[in-house]
Amino acid sequence: QMPPIVVPPPVIVQPLVGGGQPVGIQQPGALSPEFYGQSCPRAERIIAEVMQSKQMANPTTAAGVLRVFFHDCFVSGCDASVLIASTQFEKSEHDAEINHSLPGDAFDAVVRAKLALELECPGVVSCADILALASRVLVTMTGGPRYPISLGRRDSLSSSPTAPDVELPHANYTVDHLIQLFTAKGFTVQELVALSGAHTLGFSHCKEFADRLYSFRDKGGKPEAFDPTMNPSLAKGLQAVCKDYLKDPTIAAFNDIMTPGKFDNMYFVNLERGLGLLSTDEELFLDPRTKPLVERYAANSTAFFDDFGRAMEKLSMYGVKTGADGEVRRRCDAYNHGPAMPK
Numbered sequence: 001q002m003p004p005i006v007v008p009p010p011v012i013v014q015p016l017v018g019g020g021q022p023v024g025i026q027q028p029g030a031l032s033p034e035f036y037g038q039s040c041p042r043a044e045r046i047i048a049e050v051m052q053s054k055q056m057a058n059p060t061t062a063a064g065v066l067r068v069f070f071h072d073c074f075v076s077g078c079d080a081s082v083l084i085a086s087t088q089f090e091k092s093e094h095d096a097e098i099n100h101s102l103p104g105d106a107f108d109a110v111v112r113a114k115l116a117l118e119l120e121c122p123g124v125v126s127c128a129d130i131l132a133l134a135s136r137v138l139v140t141m142t143g144g145p146r147y148p149i150s151l152g153r154r155d156s157l158s159s160s161p162t163a164p165d166v167e168l169p170h171a172n173y174t175v176d177h178l179i180q181l182f183t184a185k186g187f188t189v190q191e192l193v194a195l196s197g198a199h200t201l202g203f204s205h206c207k208e209f210a211d212r213l214y215s216f217r218d219k220g221g222k223p224e225a226f227d228p229t230m231n232p233s234l235a236k237g238l239q240a241v242c243k244d245y246l247k248d249p250t251i252a253a254f255n256d257i258m259t260p261g262k263f264d265n266m267y268f269v270n271l272e273r274g275l276g277l278l279s280t281d282e283e284l285f286l287d288p289r290t291k292p293l294v295e296r297y298a299a300n301s302t303a304f305f306d307d308f309g310r311a312m313e314k315l316s317m318y319g320v321k322t323g324a325d326g327e328v329r330r331r332c333d334a335y336n337h338g339p340a341m342p343k
């Protein structure tokens with residue numbers, strides 16, 4: 001005789017809902033690629049559509065958003081602290097010198113994505129997650145790799161006007177500086193080189209590399225026409241392009257002069273030919289600790305894409321906030337509690 005069929009009681013699974021979840025229940029660090037699976041299943045699609053139309057209207061969007069994402073993550077973690085606008089009473093990361101050159105189009109892209117998401121699922125998708133997803137889709141759209149992104153970051157409750165100039169690398173840093181800065185944050189030399197490959201996109205303003213072009217002096221103080229580690233044709237071309245940069249600080253040059261709009265490994269090929277724009281770029285080819293990696297990525301685009309993808313995945317998890325350490329902002333440029341009162 002057949003045993004009676006026992007029907008198990010229905011298991012009530014509490015769905016892990018995204019931003020609408022009460023603070024406190026969320027496990028710290030519990031990020032997941034499916035975080036918005038129930039609460040905003042079309043989030044990624046919506047962000048991709050907004051980024052696509054923005055990138056088509058303005059092809060520098062990808063570079064801008066990618067740089068904003070880096071500047072967010074390295075300063076108090078990937079928590080959208082970089083998006084907070086300054087007010088009359090409270091300065092934000094926007095006021096840091098290093099962030100003055102972050103392009104308005106990148107912030108505009110995030111604002112548009114947030115508006116679209118607030119119509120679809122209000123109060124659910126954090127601005128920090130928007131930045132992470134927007135960066136990924138723009139890297140992919142311009143020809144780069146697709147890498148996994150976990151979701152569930154919460155947005156910061158603060159934004160320091162002084163931290164960015166301390167926490168972020170500057171164009172006059174030595175490789176020693178760069179390695180110190182990255183390893184202090186838990187990133188390896190290999191990840192430093194792979195992430196620097198982001199300079200395959202976008203541009204830099206003349207002031208960031210002008211000291212390589214005008215009144216250059218070697219380490220012994222001897223004057224030179226330009227930095228001898230720079231390819232002479234590039235140096236002469238840039239001297240002409242940048243000659244009025246003090247009068248017109250908006251003049252800029254492509255970081256990757258060969259394929260500035262395409263995410264590829266050309267940046268590394270350039271470094272081997274003295275075609276690096278920033279001294280921090282070229283130095284990666286001149287320092288024995290980083291040179292083998294530059295050579296590897298120049299020769300092998302797959303190796304670069306793999307390592308860049310893994311490093312971006314790691315960067316995107318850096319210092320993320322969960323639970324009561326953050327909030328899901330209603331608009332990306334302001335805290336939910338509203339503007340600070342005059343002190």
Ligand code: HEM
Binds near residue numbers: 067169
């Ligand atoms: C390794 C140390 C780094 C230094 C010293 C550095 C420095 C700079 C500087 C000075 C600029 C020019 C900004 C301007 O004049 O508007 C720039 C642009 C850029 N950086 Fe970096 N950066 C570094 C690493 C990174 C990383 C890790 C990423 C992203 C993963 C990144 C992404 C970008 C992008 C995409 C641009 C072009 C921005 C645009 O076209 O608007 N950088 N970087």
Ligand SMILES: [Ca+2]
Binds near residue numbers: 073074077080
């Ligand atoms: Ca941040």
Ligand SMILES: [Ca+2]
Binds near residue numbers: 261
């Ligand atoms: Ca390129």
